[in-house]
Amino acid sequence: MSDIGIKLIYWDRVFEAGFWILVTLFFYYLALRIQRALGGTPLANPVLLAAAPIIGLLVAADIWVGDYMGGGQALLWLLGPATVGIAVPLYRNFTRVRSALLPMAAALVIGSTVAVISAIVIGEAMGASVETIRSLAPKSVTTPIAMGIAGEIGGYPSLAAAFVILTGIVGAVFGAAFFRLLHIRDERAKGFAMGIAAHGIGTARAFQESEVQGTFSGVAMALNGIVTALVLPLLWLAFG
Amino acid sequence: MRLAGQLFLAFLLLAACDTAGRLVSWWLGLPVPGTVIGILFLLGGLVAIRRVPEAVGRVADFLLAHLNFLYIPAGVGVMSYAALLAEDLWPILVALFASTFLAMLAAGFAFMAVARLTEKRSRGE
Structure with missing residues (x-):
């Protein structure tokens, strides 16, 4: 084994990662086309529409998901800088956000509590295992925080990550229908509720709806992450 | 060409805010995720100069419009x-x-x- 061998392995990985990023880009493009053809409906969620055929492809070709994740990690890393970008619409809508501090505080406290407690109560009532319930509890906050919380309270971090993604998809797909059903018409309230319940994937949908909705969703996602990380482990100590 | 350079710099700025936020969160052992601190860094900068530089606005808007793309690997990971x-x-x-x-x-x-x-x-x- 010379350093040439090491270099070959290195380039292999880069090409493989690049290949899977291109595959992801292709299915994302298709998903957007489908969503546009259906009039931009939230039911045609791009994450769902693109991830499902990629999963099918990996299963059909018997490819280990870890191979795909070489490229996936690069995209997940990009989520950081993209999320930081929320500062821009936040700055543009600063007066609007600042004038809604009290409604946001109320929605944050009540919404994050309901998101956690309802998941635990429903899970218990329907006889889910303790590990499932503990992994389910932080489902409404962004992935890295949820994984940390699940580990702290005795759930599986990786299972929690899966719940987070599924929750985000449910929120993004059905949020608009829920708001219609509940007669919630205030764009700020819609965005904030979306961010509380369905974190980043909900926020991605909210930005598709309007900048105001996206901004309030982004703010709610950030605040909910902080509050849940602080409160849930304490809640667990008190009642768990 | 000049615009491409500015857009690249704007992206580096977002990535730098993110990384700085993560480092601060880790150093101080804060329960606040680093990216949230990164948002505050960028917001602080925008408030300080009292405007959004065009390239920063364009990069941020582009990334936020395609946030869904970046979540696809997480969706695949559910399998x-x-x-x-x-x-x-x-x-x-x-x-x-x-x-x-x-x-x-x-x-x-x-x-x-x-x-x-x-x-x-x-x-x-």
């Missing part, structure tokens, strides 16, 4: 837990739907109720 999910399929499905609905209901109504109280008062004055 690794298919067996674990199948064990408690019904409780999981019901909890995901009902709890998301209830959280939106609670947050949305709380927001609107307090907004109605505070905004009516400020209009009345």
Whole structure:
């Protein structure tokens, strides 16, 4: 084994990662086309529409998901800088956000509590295992925080990550229908509720709806992450 | 060419804010995720110069418009837990739907109720 061998392995990985990023880009493009053809409906969620055929492809070709994740990690890393970008619409809508501090505080406290407690109560009532319930509890906050919380309270971090993604998809797909059903018409309230319940994937949908909705969703996602990380482990100590 | 350079610099700025936020969160052992601190760094910078540089605005808008793309790998990753999910399929499905609905209901109504109280008062004055 010379350093040439090491270099070959290195380039292999880069090409493989690049290949899977291109595959992801292709299915994302298709998903957007489908969503546009259906009039931009939230039911045609791009994450769902693109991830499902990629999963099918990996299963059909018997490819280990870890191979795909070489490229996936690069995209997940990009989520950081993209999320930081929320500062821009936040700055543009600063007066609007600042004038809604009290409604946001109320929605944050009540919404994050309901998101956690309802998941635990429903899970218990329907006889889910303790590990499932503990992994389910932080489902409404962004992935890295949820994984940390699940580990702290005795759930599986990786299972929690899966719940987070599924929750985000449910929120993004059905949020608009829920708001219609509940007669919630205030764009700020819609965005904030979306961010509380369905974190980043909900926020991605909210930005598709309007900048105001996206901004309030982004703010709610950030605040909910902080509050849940602080409160849930304490809640667990008190009642768990 | 010059625009491409500016867009690249703008992206580096976002990535730098993110990385700086993560480092600060890690150094100080804060329960706040680093990216959230990164948002505050960028927001602080924008407030300081009192405007959004065009390239920064364009990069941020572009990334936020395609946030869904960046979540696809996480969606694919769910397949690794298919067996674990199948064990408690019904409780999981019901909890995901009902709890998301209830959280939106609670947050949305709380927001609107307090907004109605505070905004009516400020209009009345």
